[in-house]
Each structure stands twice: as structure tokens, then as C-alpha cells.
Amino acid sequence: MRIDVHEGRKEREMRYTGENCPYCGMSFTEEDDVVVCPECATPHHRVCWFAHGECANAEKHAEGFVWKKPAAPDPEETAQPEQSTQHNHTHTQQNLDIVCPDCGHTCPNGTLRCPECGAVLIPFANPMGEPPVAQFRPGFDHTEEIGNVKAGDIALYCRTAGASYIKKFRNLSLGGKFTFNWAALVFTPYWFFYRKLYKAGAIFAALFLAIGIWLIPVTQNFYEVYENISVEVARVTEADGEEAAWQVFEKRSAELTEAMKPVVIPTMLQWLIKLVGAFVADKLYYKKACTDIIAVRSRSTDERSVQLELFRRGGTNILIGAGTYIAYDILIYAASYLLTLL
Numbered sequence: 516m517r518i519d520v521h522e523g524r525k526e527r528e529m530r531y532t533g534e535n536c537p538y539c540g541m542s543f544t545e546e547d548d549v550v551v552c553p554e555c556a557t558p559h560h561r562v563c564w565f566a567h568g569e570c571a572n573a574e575k576h577a578e579g580f581v582w583k584k585p586a587a588p589d590p591e592e593t594a595q596p597e598q599s600t601q602h603n604h605t606h607t608q609q610n611l612d613i614v615c616p617d618c619g620h621t622c623p624n625g626t627l628r629c630p631e632c633g634a635v636l637i638p639f640a641n642p643m644g645e646p647p648v649a650q651f652r653p654g655f656d657h658t659e660e661i662g663n664v665k666a667g668d669i670a671l672y673c674r675t676a677g678a679s680y681i682k683k684f685r686n687l688s689l690g691g692k693f694t695f696n697w698a699a700l701v702f703t704p705y706w707f708f709y710r711k712l713y714k715a716g717a718i719f720a721a722l723f724l725a726i727g728i729w730l731i732p733v734t735q736n737f738y739e740v741y742e743n744i745s746v747e748v749a750r751v752t753e754a755d756g757e758e759a760a761w762q763v764f765e766k767r768s769a770e771l772t773e774a775m776k777p778v779v780i781p782t783m784l785q786w787l788i789k790l791v792g793a794f795v796a797d798k799l800y801y802k803k804a805c806t807d808i809i810a811v812r813s814r815s816t817d818e819r820s821v822q823l824e825l826f827r828r829g830g831t832n833i834l835i836g837a838g839t840y841i842a843y844d845i846l847i848y849a850a851s852y853l854l855t856l857l
Contacts (some may be wrong), residue, residue, distance in 0.1 A: 516803075531543045531549050531558045532544060532545055533560060533797035534574065534584065534585075534605060536558070536559055536560045536563050537557060537559065537569050537572065538559060538563035538564075539562070541560070542564070543558065543560070548560070548561040548623075550789055551562070551580070554570060554573075554576045555570060555572050555580050555581050555582050556581060557570055557571060557572050557582040558582070559571065562607035564843050567726045568650075568653065569629070571656070572586050578771060590769065595696065601771070604739040608621075608628070611639055613826050630703055631681045649667070649671060649822050649826075651667060651670065651772060652757075655670075657670065661681065661684050661685050661688050661733075662687075662688035662801075662805055663809060664803055664804070664805050664808045666681050668808045668812075668822075668825055669681050669684060669804060669808070671822055671825045671826050671829065671832075672807065672808055672810065672825045672828070672829030673804070673829060673830070674829055674831065675830070680797070680800070680804075683696075683797045683801070684801045684804070687710065687797065687798060687801050688801075690825075692799075693794045693795070693798065694794075694797040695791050695793055695797075696792075696794075696796040696797050698793065698796075699792045699796035699797075700790065700793035700795045701838075703719055703723070703788065703789045703792040703793070704716050704719030704720040704722075704839070705836045705837075705839050706792070706796065706836070706840075706841050707719055707792070707796070707799075707840045708720075708832065708833075708835045708836045709832060709833060709836030710796075710800055710831060711801060711803075711829075711830075711831070711835075711837070712796075712799055712800060713835075715795075715799050716839065719788065719792055720839060720843065722788050723788065724783045724843065724846060724847070724852050725786065726784055726785050726788075727843070727847050727850075728847070728850045729781045730778065730781045730782070731847070731850060731851045732783070732854060733777035733778050733854075735772075735851075735854075736774055737774040737775055737777075737778055737822070738775075740770055740771055741771060741774070742770060744764065744767045744770070747763055748763055748764050750762050767772055768841065786822035803827060804829065807825070807828050807829065808825060811824045811825055811828065
């Protein structure tokens with residue numbers, strides 16, 4: 516798609532005022548956002564172009580088709596239809612508006628991110644007067660049954676990385692016991708809060724916090740031993756040379772090894788919990804997605820309402836994910852400070 520950058524938006528829209536969009540059949544007004552096909556110059560409403568993803572005259576491009584402005588019709592014959600067209604276009608445009616599922620702000624269809632809160636939006640289409648529904652990219656079978664839900668509902672629910680989770684959910688629905696989630700491994704327990712798996716996130720966070728508090732005194736002891744040895748080695752190096760310093764280090768290395776042993780077990784437990792989280796993350800997310808999708812579908816039969824509700828209930832919560840990370844650091848710092856006072 517290309518918009519003529521040599522003309523101002525207002526000038527371009529006035530140029531096509533009164534002409535009809537080939538998709539919805541409504542007349543262009545001065546307020547409409549018009550885009551022009553780079554191949555044949557056919558004008559379209561931006562929302563109609565986004566809804567269909569291509570020029571309405573795409574099949575004629577091979578024949579060298581070029582859109583031309585038709586001759587002006589008799590004003591007496593077109594006065595009444597134009598009035599009706601203007602009303603219908605306004606109604607259609609309103610139906611195409613997207614209500615942000617996060618903050619409720621109304622955005623024009625085709626908006627990629629809500630200007631108020633930054634939430635990602637999905638374009639909706641209503642080319643034939645039917646209830647507006649989300650548009651999926653060509654080749655994607657949104658009606659595919661995965662477990663007890665449809666792939667399109669999963670895509671709307673996941674919002675980000677939907678294609679990846681659809682593959683994982685398909686495997687789980689066919690009897691797969693586990694999949695591996697690298698994001699959950701690296702960001703345990705924060706990934707669970709990020710994906711709105713709050714109960715699982717709370718369990719993993721509590722385990723991590725307990726191990727983190729366990730690590731505080733043994734880690735402090737290790738660093739004290741390490742610092743003492745480093746200071747002595749530096750002093751001996753300056754006074755007697757590197758060979759003497761190396762002998763001192765060899766004599767005291769056993770102390771460093773002993774101080775390191777209490778750190779190993781809780782550290783290994785942390786990584787064990789991370790591995791468990793990585794293996795169960797997708798299965799927990801799949802169960803939650805299916806539960807939420809089925810619940811939303813059971814409450815309403817209006818397709819757009821269902822899709823907007825799935826869009827709102829699913830997705831991610833970066834604020835909770837980041838907030839959990841900050842809260843964990845604050846609690847560990849507070850526990851470390853209290854232990855130094857004891």
C-alpha cells in the first residue's frame with residue numbers, strides 16, 4: 516500500500532469527495548481517510564483497505580487496469596441517494612470503531628496502538644453490514660479446533676506470540692504432556708504474572724523468595740571470606756611478590772571452598788524450580804486459556820463482544836510482571852538489612 520506523499524491529506528481527500536469506495540460502496544467525504552492503490556490508483560477507505568488487505572481491483576492489475584474518475588452524474592438523480600449514503604457511511608464508520616479493551620478509549624479502526632494507554636489493537640471489519648469481527652492474516656485457519664476451543668480465539672486471547680502458543684497448544688491437545696518455555700525458564704517467576712497466571716506466579720514467587728532469604732546469610736559469609744582472602748593476597752603480593760601471594764591463596768582456598776558449599780544447594784534449587792516452571796508453563800497457560808475462552812463464549816453470542824472480551828481477558832500484563840520483579844528485590848533487600856541487624 517502507498518499513499519501519495521506529494522499531496523496533503525486534506526487535498527487528497529477533497530480530490531475523491533463524492534466518489535464511492537469499491538468495497539463498502541459509500542461515498543468519500545472530506546473527513547474520510549483515503550488510501551490509493553499504487554498499481555491502479557483506485558481509492559479506498561483506509562478501514563476498508565485494512566479489512567481486505569488488498570486493492571478491490573487486484574484481479575484487473577494484470578490487464579493494466581487504471582482507475583479513472585467517472586463523469587459527474589445528474590445532481591437531480593443523485594441528490595437523495597447521496598444523503599442516504601452519507602448517513603450509512605457514518606453508521607458503518609461508527610461500527611468499525613475499536614474500543615480499547617484496556618482503558619475503554621474509542622479508536623478509529625486501523626489504529627495499531629491505543630493512543631491513551633498503548634495497548635495493541637486488532638482491526639475489525641464490517642464490509643457487508645455484518646457484525647464486525649477480527650481480521651486474521653491470509654492462510655490462518657481461525658476455525659481450527661484445538662482441544663475445545665478455536666485457533667482464532669487462542670490468537671485473540673494470547674495477543675502476542677499467538678502463532679507460537681497455537682503450535683504448543685495443538686501439541687498439548689493431541690496428548691503431549693509437556694512443552695518447554697524458554698521465557699518462563701529465564702524469567703521465572705515473573706513470566707507467570709506477565710501472562711496473568713497469578714496463582715502459579717504467587718507459588719513460584721513464594722518459593723523463590725524463601726530460597727532468596729536462605730541465600731542471604733550464606734552468600735554474605737562467602738563474600739566475607741573471599742574479601743578477606745583477596746585483601747591478604749593483595750598485601751602479600753605488594754610485600755613479597757606474586758609467588759608468595761600464590762602460596763597464601765593455595766593455603767586459604769580450602770576456606771573459600773567451604774564457604775561456597777552452603778551456596779550451592781539453594782542455587783541448585785532455584786534452577787530446579789526454573790526448570791519445573793519452564794516445563795509446566797505452557798500447560799498451565801493452555802488450561803487457563805481454554806477455561807477463559809469457554810467461559811466467555813458461554814456468556815455471549817455476539818461475536819464482536821466475545822472477541823473484545825477475549826482480547827481484554829487474555830494478553831499480557833507487563834506492569835504486574837515488572838512490579839513483581841521490583842517487589843521481589845525490595846523484599847530481598849529488606850530481609851538482608853534485617854538479618855544484618857540480628
